[in-house]
Amino acid sequence: MDTRVSPIGANGILRQLSIKTLALIEPHVREVKIAQGTVLHEAGETLTNVYFPINGMVSMLAVLKSGEAIEAGIVGPEGYVGGYLGVRGWRGLGHAVMQISGKALRLSVRNFKKAYDASDEFRTLINGYQSVLYFQAQQSAACQALHPVEARMCRWLLQAQDAIGGDTLNLTQEFLSHMLGVRRTSVSGSANKLQEEGLITYKRGVIRVLDRKGLEKSSCECYAAVRGAIADAMPKS
Amino acid sequence: MLGQTKPAINLRLHPNRLLAQLSDADYELLRPHLKSVPLDYKAVLYAPGQPIEFVYFIESGVGSLVNTMQNGDAAEVGTIGNEGIVGLPVLFGDGTAPTGIYMQVPGAGLRMPARIFAEQVNFSKSLRSAFLHYAAAFFNQVAQSAACVTFHPLEKRCCRWLMMTRDRMPTDEFLLTQEFLAMMLGVRRSSVNAAMGKLQRKGLVKYRRGHVTILDRKQLQAAACECYHVTKREFDRLLGSPDE
Numbered sequence: 001m002d003t004r005v006s007p008i009g010a011n012g013i014l015r016q017l018s019i020k021t022l023a024l025i026e027p028h029v030r031e032v033k034i035a036q037g038t039v040l041h042e043a044g045e046t047l048t049n050v051y052f053p054i055n056g057m058v059s060m061l062a063v064l065k066s067g068e069a070i071e072a073g074i075v076g077p078e079g080y081v082g083g084y085l086g087v088r089g090w091r092g093l094g095h096a097v098m099q100i101s102g103k104a105l106r107l108s109v110r111n112f113k114k115a116y117d118a119s120d121e122f123r124t125l126i127n128g129y130q131s132v133l134y135f136q137a138q139q140s141a142a143c144q145a146l147h148p149v150e151a152r153m154c155r156w157l158l159q160a161q162d163a164i165g166g167d168t169l170n171l172t173q174e175f176l177s178h179m180l181g182v183r184r185t186s187v188s189g190s191a192n193k194l195q196e197e198g199l200i201t202y203k204r205g206v207i208r209v210l211d212r213k214g215l216e217k218s219s220c221e222c223y224a225a226v227r228g229a230i231a232d233a234m235p236k237s
Numbered sequence: 238m239l240g241q242t243k244p245a246i247n248l249r250l251h252p253n254r255l256l257a258q259l260s261d262a263d264y265e266l267l268r269p270h271l272k273s274v275p276l277d278y279k280a281v282l283y284a285p286g287q288p289i290e291f292v293y294f295i296e297s298g299v300g301s302l303v304n305t306m307q308n309g310d311a312a313e314v315g316t317i318g319n320e321g322i323v324g325l326p327v328l329f330g331d332g333t334a335p336t337g338i339y340m341q342v343p344g345a346g347l348r349m350p351a352r353i354f355a356e357q358v359n360f361s362k363s364l365r366s367a368f369l370h371y372a373a374a375f376f377n378q379v380a381q382s383a384a385c386v387t388f389h390p391l392e393k394r395c396c397r398w399l400m401m402t403r404d405r406m407p408t409d410e411f412l413l414t415q416e417f418l419a420m421m422l423g424v425r426r427s428s429v430n431a432a433m434g435k436l437q438r439k440g441l442v443k444y445r446r447g448h449v450t451i452l453d454r455k456q457l458q459a460a461a462c463e464c465y466h467v468t469k470r471e472f473d474r475l476l477g478s479p480d481e
Contacts, residue, residue: 072379093377094376094377131331137314138302
């Protein structure tokens with residue numbers, strides 16, 4: 001048996017499963033690399049796979065016909081990407097896009113559904129994480145309406161950092177504009193402001209977090225609210 | 238089946254579209270506990286941070302899901318009418334939520350104790366599944382609304398909200414305060430006035446002292462942003478089209 005840390009251990013949902021439940025899943029997952037910009041699913045699309053991130057970050061977007069979009073929530077290694085049980089099979093929840101490249105464990109919907117139906121433990125964790133996504137969507141909608149853009153930027157940068165674990169965030173300007181709900185041209189303005197305050201550096205599109213505590217202080221309360229929701233729904237993750 | 242009581246009504250005609258979708262057996266798990274209640278203007282169905290006592294099935298009227306921040310600032314993030322259930326957090330095992338629901342367009346509905354609802358969805362996989370489907374459709378509505386308010390022009394959004402409300406009411410005329418409309422649209426009351434004035438001049442609605450009368454449903458639908466159609470299609474797919 002491989003003594004390195006198993007990728008299963010890196011995902012917050014999978015690592016909580018008993019050996020018995022894991023036996024339904026582990027033989028069927030495949031580790032895959034996912035590049036930044038990959039669309040994992042579109043909203044409402046019938047899925048063939050679900051993903052359990054090991055690292056990297058996925059963004060759940062609400063996308064309009066024009067292509068304009070805003071961020072509804074972020075999924076990192078604490079969760080899964082792959083939607084909900086729709087009337088006809090599993091359907092994509094929001095528009096899921098890989099925002100920071102990474103790896104994930106991919107599971108076919110067929111095997112996912114088998115485990116979901118067979119295991120109370122797995123179903124509880126999946127439903128629990130779904131409620132986190134719904135919470136994020138609601139919180140983000142209110143955040144978008146009420147909070148100033150710099151506070152929102154701090155919030156999303158903190159969430160992104162939690163997902164990937166490092167100080168360097170390779171986020172595209174397009175993604176930043178979705179996070180902030182502003183036009184792409186306004187992104188630099190907000191990023192420069194945070195740079196002036198010594199919280200980050202922003203050089204050629206790459207953000208480096210300098211002052212994590214400072215970001216937490218300047219963030220709107222939505223960061224803490226989402227962390228709280230994750231802790232409540234997934235206590236052991 | 239021998240000994241099984243038949244429901245007194247044709248479930249498919251139930252004014253709450255979500256209940257209408259349940260199997261007779263699943264509906265029977267809820268029916269004995271459902272009580273008819275009026276849903277008055279500004280009635281609090283549940284408040285942020287407070288234990289959720291009842292879940293509600295709105296039959297007419299619209300409830301506003303409001304997210305309240307620590308400093309008291311609040312924003313509306315979604316609306317619920319006869320297509321859904323009020324009290325979704327209970328489905329996920331949450332006894333409280335940071336959100337609250339307030340009736341903004343008065344009407345009536347059914348309510349049952351949250352504790353019993355939680356027991357029944359735990360008991361019946363198909364019942365739980367029906368509500369999980371709704372939860373996902375509701376999530377999509379919330380996400381769509383957030384994108385809508387960010388990018389779409391006020392007049393189109395106004396038409397969207399008016400049509401969403403009309404779809405949830407039994408008639409073309411209903412109470413819709415400026416205060417509610419302003420909150421739904423995320424703008425000041427003066428902007429609401431101006432937008433409604435435009436729609437009135439175009440002959441789409443009549444708006445007098447908080448009462449809206451939809452005059453031209455077809456044109457109003459056409460004037461709405463895509464978000465109306467996207468959300469409607471999703472709920473119709475989930476619940477069956479209510480259109481005669």
